[in-house]
Amino acid sequence: MHLYNFSQDTICAIATAPGQGGLAVVRVSGPESVSIVSQILRSHKPLSKWSANYSGYGYIMDGEAVLDDVVVTKFVAPHSFTAEDTVEISCHGSLYIQDKLLQILIDRGCRMAEPGEFTKRAFLNGRIDLSQAEAVADIISARSSESLKLARQQAGGEYSKEFNSLADRLIELTSLMELELDFSEEDVEFADRDKLFSLCSSIYQRLSKLLQTYSTGNAIKEGVAVAIAGPANAGKSTLLNKLLGRDRAIVSDIAGTTRDTIEDTVVLDGILFRLVDTAGLRDTSDTIEEIGIKRTYDELKKADLILYVVDQSALDEAMIKNCTPILESIDNPMLLILNKSDKEREYQYSKPLQWKEYETMELSAKYSDDLVDLKSWLVAKAKLPGNGNDVVVSNTRHYEALSKAADALKRVIDGLQMGITADFLSPDLRICIDHIEEVTGRRISSDTILHHIFSHFCIGK
Ligand SMILES: Nc1nc2c(c(=O)[nH]1)N(C=O)[C@@H](CNc1ccc(C(=O)N[C@@H](CCC(=O)O)C(=O)O)cc1)CN2
Numbered sequence: 142m143h144l145y146n147f148s149q150d151t152i153c154a155i156a157t158a159p160g161q162g163g164l165a166v167v168r169v170s171g172p173e174s175v176s177i178v179s180q181i182l183r184s185h186k187p188l189s190k191w192s193a194n195y196s197g198y199g200y201i202m203d204g205e206a207v208l209d210d211v212v213v214t215k216f217v218a219p220h221s222f223t224a225e226d227t228v229e230i231s232c233h234g235s236l237y238i239q240d241k242l243l244q245i246l247i248d249r250g251c252r253m254a255e256p257g258e259f260t261k262r263a264f265l266n267g268r269i270d271l272s273q274a275e276a277v278a279d280i281i282s283a284r285s286s287e288s289l290k291l292a293r294q295q296a297g298g299e300y301s302k303e304f305n306s307l308a309d310r311l312i313e314l315t316s317l318m319e320l321e322l323d324f325s326e327e328d329v330e331f332a333d334r335d336k337l338f339s340l341c342s343s344i345y346q347r348l349s350k351l352l353q354t355y356s357t358g359n360a361i362k363e364g365v366a367v368a369i370a371g372p373a374n375a376g377k378s379t380l381l382n383k384l385l386g387r388d389r390a391i392v393s394d395i396a397g398t399t400r401d402t403i404e405d406t407v408v409l410d411g412i413l414f415r416l417v418d419t420a421g422l423r424d425t426s427d428t429i430e431e432i433g434i435k436r437t438y439d440e441l442k443k444a445d446l447i448l449y450v451v452d453q454s455a456l457d458e459a460m461i462k463n464c465t466p467i468l469e470s471i472d473n474p475m476l477l478i479l480n481k482s483d484k485e486r487e488y489q490y491s492k493p494l495q496w497k498e499y500e501t502m503e504l505s506a507k508y509s510d511d512l513v514d515l516k517s518w519l520v521a522k523a524k525l526p527g528n529g530n531d532v533v534v535s536n537t538r539h540y541e542a543l544s545k546a547a548d549a550l551k552r553v554i555d556g557l558q559m560g561i562t563a564d565f566l567s568p569d570l571r572i573c574i575d576h577i578e579e580v581t582g583r584r585i586s587s588d589t590i591l592h593h594i595f596s597h598f599c600i601g602k
């Protein structure tokens with residue numbers, strides 16, 4: 142671990158959103174923060190004399206002229222977000238003032254921060270681990286209470302503790318096994334095979350359980366993708382508009398109204414949904430409509446949830462015949478919506494509806510006031526099981542690392558069952574530990590991986 146491995150450079154960036162605002166915050170972090178800012182700050186006493194965590198009023202000077210009056214906060218290492226000396230300048234949010242202030246800081250020896258560099262420093266200086274650093278980015282991009290909850294869980298200690306303790310249990314075991322290798326002549330067993338087996342199995346089960354939380358966890362983080370599909374004229378766009386609470390898509394009684402996919406978001410019960418209205422499925426000779434229908438099939442594959450809408454009043458045997466193969470090809474959780482419940486059925490089909498196995502809901506997209514049951518269905522399908530405090534994996538990097546860890550552990554378990562000796566088991570145990578430790582970054586030293594993670598942050602974070 143690189144505890145208090147302070148960087149040499151002093152970096153600066155605007156931490157607030159780009160553009161004009163009421164205020165803007167410029168952050169400066171690194172060993173020269175205090176001395177650089179004190180050169181351009183006129184205040185009741187020199188910045189170097191301010192106590193830690195103190196905020197005070199002053200003037201930023203551009204040579205002899207006042208650029209702006211500001212509030213400055215001083216943090217003293219290691220008690221700051223980056224664990225370095227940090228100075229924050231809260232100025233008026235004019236674009237000119239922001240640019241000029243950065244320019245002055247750079248002239249005095251600061252370097253423009255790279256995206257995520259403040260958080261990267263917090264990680265490199267040991268204030269937070271890698272999964273906590275990633276959680277900072279998730280907190281910033283959270284758009285719903287549930288995604289914020291996941292991000293805050295990962296930002297807190299519990300998430301990392303789970304993975305560090307799994308790794309620690311395996312490390313203890315591996316050390317015992319590797320001890321055996323040192324005494325291989327003597328044919329001793331330090332690590333009891335039965336205990337080893339039950340420990341590996343229990344960790345494997347835990348990993349599998351955590352991996353299962355990913356699809357829902359990631360959907361909550363990114364927004365749950367809901368495809369609205371079905372035959373032309375079924376009322377898909379009407380349903381989209383009703384769920385959004387506004388007229389987003391064009392509705393008409395002409396079949397083939399929607400040609401391209403239309404996407405918009407809505408938050409239901411704290412969960413962000415990405416609703417995708419699609420081109421109605423029907424045989425067509427229109428080239429553009431055909432492209433739209435191909436997109437519908439793509440959306441059906443990508444969606445987390447599918448609302449398959451049919452006009453129950455217009456259902457006849459031909460339509461049932463057209464829809465059945467599509468319905469059968471859908472693997473994702475799906476709700477079959479029998480729309481236009483306000484309308485009488487035009488055609489009494491001879492056989493009972495053969496779609497008994499599908500979850501079905503009858504409604505009127507056009508005339509019902511509120512689609513309470515449908516909204517509850519969406520929320521129930523998107524919610525995570527459990528009490529809300531369980532560790533949930535929502536980060537793709539973590540998911541990949543944990544999948545590899547589980548694969549390696551599976552090989553160990555299989556090997557134990559076959560009575561394989563310690564020298565063949567310990568490499569896979571090591572691989573498993575390394576992958577688990579990738580999550581919290583105990584085992585990440587690669588600059589490429591770090592660069593990849595932090596370059597996705599905003600500048601100033
Ligand atoms: N103005 C401002 N607001 C902000 C941040 C910031 O950096 N500056 N944050 C940035 O993300 C978030 C808060 N995170 C922070 C995390 C740690 C420390 C800090 O100074 N920690 C010290 C002292 C702790 C204490 O006094 O209890 C430490 O950990 O030693 C500050 C902010 C959100 N709001």
Ligand SMILES: Nc1nc2c(ncn2[C@@H]2O[C@H](COP(=O)(O)OP(=O)(O)OP(=O)(O)O)[C@@H](O)[C@H]2O)c(=O)[nH]1
Binds near residue numbers: 376378394397420422
């Ligand atoms: N009576 C009744 N009419 C509805 C209902 N839902 C939609 N409609 C009508 O059905 C027609 C088609 O609605 P749309 O929402 O455009 O249907 P669509 O499935 O998006 O159609 P395409 O985009 O062509 O695939 C419109 O005239 C709507 O007003 C409903 O619940 N009851």
Ligand SMILES: [Mg+2]
Binds near residue numbers: 398
């Ligand atoms: Mg439509």
